[in-house]
Amino acid sequence: MKNLSELSPLVMKPVTRLELIKYAGASGDYNPIHTIDEEAKEAGLKGVIAHGMLTMAKVSRLISPFLEQGFIKSFSTRFTGMVYVDDVITITPELVKVVDSEYYYQISAVNQKGETVVKSKIIFQLFK
Amino acid sequence: MLYKKFIGKTSNPVLNTLERGAIKKFAESIGDKNPLFIDEEFGNSSSFNENIVPPTYTQTLDYGEIEGLIVPSKGLIHGEQIFEYSRPLKVGEKIKCYTIVENFYEKEGRNGTLSFLSRNKIGEDLEDNHLFKITEVLIITEAVRKVMEV
Numbered sequence: 001m002k003n004l005s006e007l008s009p010l011v012m013k014p015v016t017r018l019e020l021i022k023y024a025g026a027s028g029d030y031n032p033i034h035t036i037d038e039e040a041k042e043a044g045l046k047g048v049i050a051h052g053m054l055t056m057a058k059v060s061r062l063i064s065p066f067l068e069q070g071f072i073k074s075f076s077t078r079f080t081g082m083v084y085v086d087d088v089i090t091i092t093p094e095l096v097k098v099v100d101s102e103y104y105y106q107i108s109a110v111n112q113k114g115e116t117v118v119k120s121k122i123i124f125q126l127f128k
Numbered sequence: 129m130l131y132k133k134f135i136g137k138t139s140n141p142v143l144n145t146l147e148r149g150a151i152k153k154f155a156e157s158i159g160d161k162n163p164l165f166i167d168e169e170f171g172n173s174s175s176f177n178e179n180i181v182p183p184t185y186t187q188t189l190d191y192g193e194i195e196g197l198i199v200p201s202k203g204l205i206h207g208e209q210i211f212e213y214s215r216p217l218k219v220g221e222k223i224k225c226y227t228i229v230e231n232f233y234e235k236e237g238r239n240g241t242l243s244f245l246s247r248n249k250i251g252e253d254l255e256d257n258h259l260f261k262i263t264e265v266l267i268i269t270e271a272v273r274k275v276m277e278v
Contacts, residue, residue, distance in 0.1 A: 012159075013159075019157075019159075022156070022157040023157045023158065025153070025157070026150075026153045026154045026156070026157035026158075026188075027154065027157070027187070027188045028188055029188075031201060031202070032202075033202070039202075043202065043203060052206040052209065053184060053187055053206070053209065054157075054158060056184055056209060057158035057160070057182065057184045058158060058159065060158075060160075060182065060183045060184055061158070061159070061160050063183075064160050064162045064182075065162070067162065067164055067180060067216070068164065068174060068175060068176075071213060071215060071216040072183045072211070072213060073212065073213055074210070074211070074212050074213075075183055075184075075210070075211045075212075076208070076209070076210040076211075077208065077209045077210075078207065078208050079205075079206050079207060079208065079209075127175075
């Protein structure tokens with residue numbers, strides 16, 4: 001039985017350029033700072049950065065194995081840092097409280113330098 | 129105030145279908161091979177009797193345009209994103225989507241004035257029942273704003 005009280009951290013594979021191109025195509029977000037180096041540099045970045053929404057989608061993978069037991073009622077994210085190609089992102093959940101059938105999580109995504117790139121909150125509600 | 133006059137303005141609703149192929153492509157692009165999203169047989173034998181939709185997929189739907197609101201394609205910072213759902217969404221569902229300008233405000237930052245544009249994206253079923261609300265906060269730096277105002 002999968003356990004909502006003891007979610008394990010997820011260590012993502014290093015971010016690849018191809019991944020960003022695929023996400024651009026699948027999401028329709030073609031902002032060139034995610035795919036073209038020259039455009040990213042013109043915007044003051046050291047290279048292409050991952051879509052914030054891609055990192056947010058990766059955070060949702062923590063809960064993905066439980067989607068037959070309930071649903072994500074609320075999922076909020078603050079984007080606090082840039083994610084570059086080759087970055088290794090670790091997503092760490094913390095169960096804050098359980099109220100009735102709702103699980104409240106605080107989640108952080110941190111890069112290999114220990115910098116927080118995303119802070120999220122999820123409320124997962126079990127089906128009655 | 130750049131976008132102040134747009135607060136409360138809405139787009140005309142757009143009918144979207146939650147398409148199997150698009151959802152499969154999306155799930156693969158985020159590296160989530162949950163069979164509940166992509167395996168048709170698995171979906172049919174689940175308690176939903178259908179595949180369901182990854183929680184952030186709704187961001188990619190068409191919410192229509194707000195007349196006169198032009199948001200620059202470059203230089204914006206995505207500050208915050210919130211999804212609030214009433215229930216899970218199934219593949220194949222038809223959803224009415226529209227967007228509202230929720231707020232526009234400014235704050236003094238270390239590198240000049242930052243402008244914040246928050247928009248809601250709303251999904252309803254064909255009987256007008258509320259399904260979800262997305263809140264998206266975009267940050268416009270002073271440098272980008274100067275270019276826009278030229």
